[in-house]
Amino acid sequence: MSDRRAGAAGAAAPLGGGLIDVTVDVAGAPRHVTVRFPADEPVLVMDLDIGGFGSPMDIAPPDGVELGATPTFGAEELAAQGFAEPLQLTELPPGWALADAEVTGLTMDGSCSMLVLTYDNVVDPEASLGLEVSNEGCAVHEALQVGQRLGGRWRGDLMTYADDFGGFVAATDGTSRIGLASTLGPDDLVPFVLSLGPFDPLAQPSLTVGDTVPVLGAPATDGD
Amino acid sequence: MRRGLVIGAAVGLVAVATAAGVRALDGPAEQGRSETAGGATSTTAPPTEEEAALARRAFAGAARALEQAGSFTYEGVVTSSAAGPSAPWPGPAGEAIAVAGQVSLPGRSTERASGAAGVTDTVVSGRGVWQRASADEVGIESSPWALVGQGVPALGLAGLPEWLSQSVDAVPVGGPPDGGLTVAAVCPTAEPARRARRRPSVAG
Numbered sequence: 001m002s003d004r005r006a007g008a009a010g011a012a013a014p015l016g017g018g019l020i021d022v023t024v025d026v027a028g029a030p031r032h033v034t035v036r037f038p039a040d041e042p043v044l045v046m047d048l049d050i051g052g053f054g055s056p057m058d059i060a061p062p063d064g065v066e067l068g069a070t071p072t073f074g075a076e077e078l079a080a081q082g083f084a085e086p087l088q089l090t091e092l093p094p095g096w097a098l099a100d101a102e103v104t105g106l107t108m109d110g111s112c113s114m115l116v117l118t119y120d121n122v123v124d125p126e127a128s129l130g131l132e133v134s135n136e137g138c139a140v141h142e143a144l145q146v147g148q149r150l151g152g153r154w155r156g157d158l159m160t161y162a163d164d165f166g167g168f169v170a171a172t173d174g175t176s177r178i179g180l181a182s183t184l185g186p187d188d189l190v191p192f193v194l195s196l197g198p199f200d201p202l203a204q205p206s207l208t209v210g211d212t213v214p215v216l217g218a219p220a221t222d223g224d
Numbered sequence: 225m226r227r228g229l230v231i232g233a234a235v236g237l238v239a240v241a242t243a244a245g246v247r248a249l250d251g252p253a254e255q256g257r258s259e260t261a262g263g264a265t266s267t268t269a270p271p272t273e274e275e276a277a278l279a280r281r282a283f284a285g286a287a288r289a290l291e292q293a294g295s296f297t298y299e300g301v302v303t304s305s306a307a308g309p310s311a312p313w314p315g316p317a318g319e320a321i322a323v324a325g326q327v328s329l330p331g332r333s334t335e336r337a338s339g340a341a342g343v344t345d346t347v348v349s350g351r352g353v354w355q356r357a358s359a360d361e362v363g364i365e366s367s368p369w370a371l372v373g374q375g376v377p378a379l380g381l382a383g384l385p386e387w388l389s390q391s392v393d394a395v396p397v398g399g400p401p402d403g404g405l406t407v408a409a410v411c412p413t414a415e416p417a418r419r420a421r422r423r424p425s426v427a428g
Binding site for chain 1: 404408
């Protein structure tokens with residue numbers, strides 16, 4: 001079953017902008033919706049009739065237990081956790097979008113934290129892009145060489161995973177240490193590094209924070 | 225290579241697609257378009273201000289109607305043109321997946337997606353997403369549910385009122401034979417969707 005679900009999962013992947021058609025009846029209620037993503041060459045097309053307005057429904061978790069709301073965080077919360085310079089990717093190629101965000105502790109006493117942002121790609125569900133941000137001086141990537149000039153304020157190192165998984169970049173600007181891992185090659189990751197900018201919660205609503213992995217079945221493999 | 229469960233079915237698809245619509249398209253949605261949904265007639269001429277205002281009101285009114293109703297149902301097909309392993313659905317690329325669901329605002333929905341490769345049920349309730357899958361409609365009822373996501377904000381068509389109200393560049397594109405109006409717009413940014421899956425290590 002898991003393979004089947006995984007195959008359907010790419011459904012969750014976004015592209016950058018789509019078109020929505022809606023047909024409303026004479027009372028203004030939507031009766032038909034068509035959504036195309038992306039707009040120019042749709043990969044996904046949804047064609048749905050809408051009805052049953054106001055019908056009584058009893059939708060509950062299968063086990064009857066509601067999950068609590070996950071807290072959100074923004075720049076202030078990250079500053080309170082000691083982040084000197086919380087960062088995010090400010091530019092993404094078509095097909096990529098932020099899928100998850102969390103803060104994890106790097107040290108047992110909580111003196112160092114790491115912001116982890118995960119990006120997904122709709123065209124290729126197997127593609128991945130993960131960004132980890134921590135303060136210079138307490139980063140898990142501290143031991144990596146970051147002597148190569150990448151551009152802008154960033155110096156770092158480019159690596160290729162031995163198992164052909166993709167590439168990895170460790171970089172620093174003197175304030176933050178970042179790690180960027182992807183199924184993309186390391187050279188392809190440099191533009192992502194150069195796009196790093198201030199973390200903007202308004203552009204990324206409803207991000208989750210906590211010591212636990214926010215999605216079951218997805219254990220962290222950070223090695224921390 | 226990572227593997228893992230991902231929130232599937234249209235419930236996740238629609239939400240994420242909308243979520244990822246972070247860059248508005250250039251120009252009015254309908255300029256140059258030649259086909260529309262629901263048997264509506266097409267138009268290629270830029271809309272007048274009056275037409276654009278009418279379309280914006282239609283989108284806003286549709287969103288309001290859903291919110292006031294508090295619940296609705298949906299039924300239709302979802303098609304992916306992606307090929308190979310990138311296809312977002314079980315089965316071959318281009319296959320139409322039948323979906324039927326219910327939405328109770330805010331944030332609760334159920335959906336059944338049926339395709340050549342099987343059947344998947346999805347429940348979104350609050351911050352949790354559960355799924356079960358089977359090879360057929362008979363087996364699905366006895367299949368176990370699995371929590372595949374949590375901390376997920378309002379996935380699926382529960383976000384439809386928001387998508388409608390936040391769409392931009394709305395234009396009228398025609399009307400169905402029995403009255404009413406068909407309007408089109410560009411999907412905006414919404415919630416990033418969460419996908420249950422393994423996250424690659426960046427620790428090297």
